Amino acid sequence: MAFITKTHQEEALAALQDLVAIPSVLDESQAKPGQPFGPECLRALEHTLALCESLGLRTFKDPEGYYGYAEVGQGEELFGILCHLDVVPAVGQTGWKTEPFTPVVTDETIIGRGTQDDKGPTIAALYGVKALLDAKVTFNQRVRFIFGTDEENLWRCINRYNEKEEMITAGFVPDSKFPLTFAEKGLLQVYFEGPGSDQLALQAGGSLNVVPDHAEYQGSEAAAVASELKKLGYDFQQQGEGIAVAGKSVHSKLAPQGVNAISRLAEALVNTGEFANPILEIVGNVIKEDATGESLVGLFTDEVSGSMTLNVANITITPESSRVGLDIRYPVTLEKETLVKALGEVCAEYGVTYREHDYIAPLYVPLDSELIVTLLGTYRELTGDMTEPFVNGGATFARAMNNCVAFGAMFVDTPDYLHQANEQWPLASLYQVMEIYAETIYRICCK
Ligand SMILES: [Zn+2]
Structure with missing residues (x-):
């Protein structure tokens, strides 16, 4: 049955305009107790909770201002809808034809920062529930909207929620694409740290998320390094006294599709036989050009998510110390402990130290689970799209909770404005998504 009326559409559109008008960008310069992410993130949270209250939901605001939630229904089970109210900056971003925080509604679309990510989808889900309330359905489980305000940065909001609040039994995140994302590799970012070197000074690479496309050697062995690079068939340029190796930069999760300049340079450096350093040895003699991690820890792969990826993201060698930063994305069915143990064994073998930098658990909900069968079935029935x-499909809050997947709210053919200028969402999509969410929540929580 159709739950969404014209009135729901109009109210949702008005509510979305109000929310987009709040420039809820992280502002740590104005952080203070109760307002950890600045005044506008807090205002977006308080505004949304007040809206939920007015729609008939019970609300709770974290006294420290990290997160809030709004709930309806009763029962043991808690169905979560995980949203975020913060947005990426827009002021100063070139290309905007309108004011990013002054929403503009045309016949076809609504334009403004957050219309796609994630205020539009949040409002769509909220008014889906409002329509169910108006239809006087009975909720057999509680439906809880969880509102984060630090998603675009460090997830301090949802992490705090997880420390303090009730876990959901199942849920979805309206912050990606339809139909849904059910598996996402685990992320492990680590540093191997070792002794310094008097013969070799090296500094290359940057962010752990990126395959480095440039690495330079400066020193007395430039001719030998050049000759080894030639033998290996790797591109390089002579720059005065130095050697510059070029690679191809891609996101770390696509590491095998890039060309890692650090790995190539390290391999040539090792091959000269002039430099003894365990960090260099691990990169240039063990990992080399292998971006799957197989040469380092063995092959980890599974049918659901494919092979592990490994990116040698940065390296520093000074007289005092050496270190390499690795970004690893591992298959969903692999236990983190197994991987950490394998990495630890390599470190022990080479006499270097293992240090964990960041970790995000994999996301995996089997396709034959009740949650996915219902979400996918409802989506397909309502749209006819069999994608x-x-x-x-992109890191969302779904990874922060068990039995939770990313479900919408962009259709396969929705123009992608994620984090871009002139962010906008077609009104037809907004209205259709409200119906999809209403029907989905009805089937899961009201039957
Ligand atoms: Zn988002």
Whole structure:
């Protein structure tokens, strides 16, 4: 049955305009107790909770201002809808034809920062529930909207929620694409740290998320390094006294599709036989050009999410110390402990130290689970779109909770404005998504 009326559409559109008008960008310069992410993130949270209250939901605001939630229904089970109210900056971003925080509604679309990510989808889900309330359905489980305000940065909001609040039994995140993303590799970012070197000074690479496309050697062995690079068939340029190796930069999760300049340079450096350093040895003699991690810890792969990826993201060698930063994305069925143990064994073998930098658990909900069968079935029935569910569809809050997947709210053919100028969402999509969410929540929580 159709739950969404014209009135719901109009109210949702008005509510979305109000929310987009709040420039809820992280502002740590104005952080203080109760307002950890600045005044506008807090205002977006308080505004949304007041809206939920007015729609008939019970609300709770974290006294420290990290998160809030709004709930309806009763029962043991808690169905979560995980949203975020913060947005990426827009002021100063070139290309905007309108004011990013002054929403503009045309016949076809609504334009403004947050209309796609994630205020539009949040409002769509909220008014889906409002429509169910108006239809006087009975909720057999509680439906809880969880509102984060630090998603675009460090997830301090949802992490705090997880420390303090009730876990959901199942849920979805309206912050990606339809049909849904059910599997996402785990993320492990680590440093190996070792002794310094008097013969070799090296500094290359940057962010752990990026395959480095440039690495330079400066020193007395430039001719030998050049000759080894030639033998290996790797591109390089002579720059005065130095050697510059070029690579191809891609996101770390696509590491095998890039060309890692650090790995190539390290391999040539090792091959000269002039430099003895365990960090260099690990990169240039063990990992080399292998971006799957197989040469380092063995082959880890599974049918659901494919092979592990490994990116040698940065390296520093000074007289005092050496270190390499690795970004690893590992298959969903692999236990983190197994991987950490294997990495630890390599470190022990080479006499270097293992240090964990960041970790995000994999996301995996089997396709034959009740949650996915219902979400996918409802979506397909209402749209006729038979697109297969995604693996690695982008990191969302779904990874912060068990039995939770990313479900919408962009259609396969929705123009992608994620984090871009002139962010906008077609009104037809907004209204259709309200219906999809209403029907989905009805089937899961009201039957
Ligand atoms: Zn988002």
